[in-house]
Amino acid sequence: MKIFLDSANLESIKTYNDMGILDGVTTNPSLLSKEKGDPRKVMNEIVRIVKGPVNLEVIGTDYEVMIEEAHRLKKYGENVVVKIPMIPAGLRAVKRLAQEGISTNVTLIFSSNQAILAAKSGASYVSPFIGRLDDNGQDGMSIVREITQIFANYKFETEILVASIRHPIHVIEAGKCGADIVTLPPEILQKMFTHPLTDKGLNGFLSDWNKVKDLNPDLLF
Numbered sequence: 001m002k003i004f005l006d007s008a009n010l011e012s013i014k015t016y017n018d019m020g021i022l023d024g025v026t027t028n029p030s031l032l033s034k035e036k037g038d039p040r041k042v043m044n045e046i047v048r049i050v051k052g053p054v055n056l057e058v059i060g061t062d063y064e065v066m067i068e069e070a071h072r073l074k075k076y077g078e079n080v081v082v083k084i085p086m087i088p089a090g091l092r093a094v095k096r097l098a099q100e101g102i103s104t105n106v107t108l109i110f111s112s113n114q115a116i117l118a119a120k121s122g123a124s125y126v127s128p129f130i131g132r133l134d135d136n137g138q139d140g141m142s143i144v145r146e147i148t149q150i151f152a153n154y155k156f157e158t159e160i161l162v163a164s165i166r167h168p169i170h171v172i173e174a175g176k177c178g179a180d181i182v183t184l185p186p187e188i189l190q191k192m193f194t195h196p197l198t199d200k201g202l203n204g205f206l207s208d209w210n211k212v213k214d215l216n217p218d219l220l221f
């Protein structure tokens, strides 16, 4: 399972990238709008820090505009994946970009049928937004289950990038479904680290060792 960070925050990206646990990054216009400074500088910096795919999203909704923006976004770096919204003009853009060898991620997927169409158009990734479905009173993970089964049945090469993740159980469920990637906000990734027994165990080890050190003040290793 690959882990992407769903954030445009440079500090968080650096922190998790330095731990070697990040396979890529997803951004969107809302995430970029939360960061200070020129978004172009932020995008440049993300692409410089992260070696894996960095997803940058178009703003336009017309075919020609999306193509033009995709070409501009691609100039930020070889590892840029262009995020395109799940609309008819978007899928037309995905087809053209695939012919040009530009990777795309079709975003705002809320049904398995949308995922099938995005894959057929040549998308490199599809992003089902499971948290937003849950918020809407639907079972978001059920579409991840369906999409993984359908893509496996037909050997679609499009990768399933589970997005809009709200808690660590979503990560485990996505993994059990066999989804290729989860993209996590920093707060959720942080929660994956912690367990009270880890803290308790470490405190116990350190306080026991301090007793040994009290008896042997020069002890080093």
Ligand code: E4P
Pocket: 006, 026, 027, 028, 107, 127, 129, 131, 132, 163, 164, 165, 183
């Ligand atoms: C994915 O690429 C999106 O940026 C993201 O996961 C959306 O999540 P949200 O529903 O928490 O905004």
